[in-house]
Amino acid sequence: MKDDSDTLMTTLPTPAPRPSWRKAAIAYALIAPPLLLMVFLIFIPALQSTARTLTVDVNGTPGFTLSRYIAFFQDPVSVSNLMFTFQITLITLLVIFLVCFPLALYLRFANGRLAGAVQVLALFPLFVPGVILAFALIRFLGTRGTLDTMLSIAGFTGFRTPYLKPDAIVFGLVWESIPFTVLVLTAGLRQVSDALIESARDVGANNWQIFWRIILPQISRPVLIAFSLNFLGIFGSYTIPYLLGPAAPQMMGVFMQQTFGQYRRPDDAETQAVITFLICAVVGLLYVRTVASQRKQEQDS
Amino acid sequence: MKLRFALAAAALTLMAGAFSVSAQDRSPIYVYTDSDTNVSDFWTNFIIPAFEEAHPEYEIVLTITRGVGGGNADIAGRALAALETGDDPQADFFEQIGVDSQQAWVDAELFLELNEENVPGLANVIEATNRLPQELPYRGSQVLLAYNSELVAAEDVPTTYAELIEWIQANPGQFVYNRPDRGGSGAAMVTRAIFEVTGRDPSVFIPGTADETLIGQFPAAWELLGSIHDSIYENGSYPAGNTPVLELLANGSVSMITAWSDQSLQAYNLGILPETTAFAQLQDLPFTGGYTYGAIPSNAANIEGALTLADFLLSLEMQQTIVEEIGGFPAVAWDLLPTELQSQYTNVITDTVPTWPGGDYTAAMVEGWYNNVATNIDPAS
Secondary structure (H helix, E strand, O other): OHHHHHHHHHHOOOOOOOOOHHHHHHHHHHHHHHHHHHHHHHHHHHHHHHHHHOEEEEOOEEEEOOHHHHHHHHOHHHHHHHHHHHHHHHHHHHHHHHHHHHHHHHHHHOOOHHHHHHHHHHHHHHHOOHHHHHHHHHHHHOOOOHHHHHHHHOOOOOOOOOOOOHHHHHHHHHHHHHHHHHHHHHHHHHOOOHHHHHHHHHOOOOHHHHHHHHHHHHOHHHHHHHHHHHHHHHHOOOHHHHHHOOOOOOOHHHHHHHHHHHOOOHHHHHHHHHHHHHHHHHHHHHHHHHHHHHHHHHHHO | OHHHHHHHHHHHHHHHHHHHHHHHHOEEEEEEEOOOHHHHHHHHHHHHHHHHHHOOOEEEEEEEOOOOOOOHHHHHHHHHHHHHHOOOOOOOEEOOOOOOOOHHHHHOOOEOOOOOOOOHHHHHEOHHHOOOOOOEEEEEEEEEEEEEOOOOOHHHOOOOHHHHHHHHHHOOOOEEOOOOOOOHHHHHHHHHHHHHHOOOOHHHOOOOOOOHHHHOOHHHHHHHHHOOHHHEHHHHOOOOOHHHHHHHHHOOOOOEEEEEHHHHHHHHHOOOOOOOEEEEOOOOOOOOEEEEEEEOEOOOOOHHHHHHHHHHHOOHHHHHHHHHHHOOEOOEOHHHOOHHHHHHOOOOOOOOOOOOOOOHHHHHHHHHHHHHOOOOOOOOO
């Protein structure tokens, strides 16, 4: 008996203490509310919607059809709105990273009062509601607005307002997304050790090489997280494109609301919603995989 | 300091006491409103003091239900429940309500029929208000043209829709209206185009099921509005609301807009619109408008007081205040009001107030506009 136990001790790792059934019950009870909420308010309605858009009533019996989707992709207005949404989302994301990378790098490596002030400024949009932002931007970017006035004082008179044009949507959405992106990127950058950067510098790497070869590979995960979450927020955005953007083409959020509330065609609105949902689900999957691979890596290490 | 506070508190208590004593002597009229701030302020600052002075036996208890659940509809629901149980609904007058917006109200005859016998002032109310027997139209609003008189000479101001179209084409970038589903002032520009191509006779549009032959004529309106698309502010940029349009006129970005009479006249009186702003109405067929209807629940505890209030609202004195204070249009004929006031509004006075039927017609109007006027894409391609 003694030998047996000895061999067991040496060959097998000590099993983790199994949680008792009470512990498990408590754990499940704790995650149950959000899980049930997700299931009943998101998953089931989403599945129901998807199923509804794929069925057609043939003499009282439901049948499978793609007709609603075919109609969507044959309607030039719907297609142009979908393409417009993609276009705005990708341009906005590009601008977000162009603005936020320098900001995050600065906040990671700079110290002192100025850096503190910049951080406060970068986080400020977090506390401004979208509607307020939209009206402030109308005042700022509009014809004879603040920017127009400042430029004309400086002698530049060729200003054409972006208000009610696609540019204004990009402007508003970028401003709104700065705090979250900067927070995620700065957090990622904090994990890059100073020692690594210093040793790279010692062997003669310049700033660009340090960024491209050392920093970027290490923060690819936070970049992916910022990309996917921003994508989801922008693709489905409503207030900014509605108040600042053109009447046509429209982003999907505005288009869906319009189809549902104004054109009174709930079926078509549902089809638009499912298409939007599927596109966002693909990006959501990217996010989930990124986070899951991080978990796995942390557990392995 | 402390003593002064105590004294002030004591004085306040005394005053409140005195107030409540006098309030007990007066019979309360429970009034509910869910209208915008300008209207509830108007009640607090003008109607209530004037009414209580003219009728000291009554006290108005105003409750603002704006933004709370269903607003006045919830209170009407309560009144309906009280009607079934025979209780006091604690509601005597609704400042604004659609008396036929819920079938249960109609079936139970929840609202009192008003006529010249119980509300003598109804004799002065104009036909254009188009009221149901339970409705008390007491203020109106109509869409009109607002323009910068410094930039547009009086003789150049369009008097017909055709002239308006011409003016817009001749002055590119100087005119703007909002998307038709985002505010009535822009919708009026679109519905007026539809009236224009359907014979300028709004009476052919009957609420309810849409007439397909009428909807079949809408493309002519899209052509008309499409012909000015490039001449609209910033090559065809349509703001998403009445207020952004007023703002574009106020800051000089454009020199002519369509606007609600009450919103623009009030903005003018407050100095938000510059003094150079002037107003005009089309003479061949005016833009659409509408009236606000009050109503009295038939089981109100203070019907007597509510009827007195209803009649008071239609008094010429109050109708004049509505024009002066909130830029509303009177529910009574303009010529009953002081000549001075009439001459001030002479360019916008009309006894014709066309209405748009809404429902399916609105859905077709909005969708048609988005797909044909606002975009360069041809949905049929």
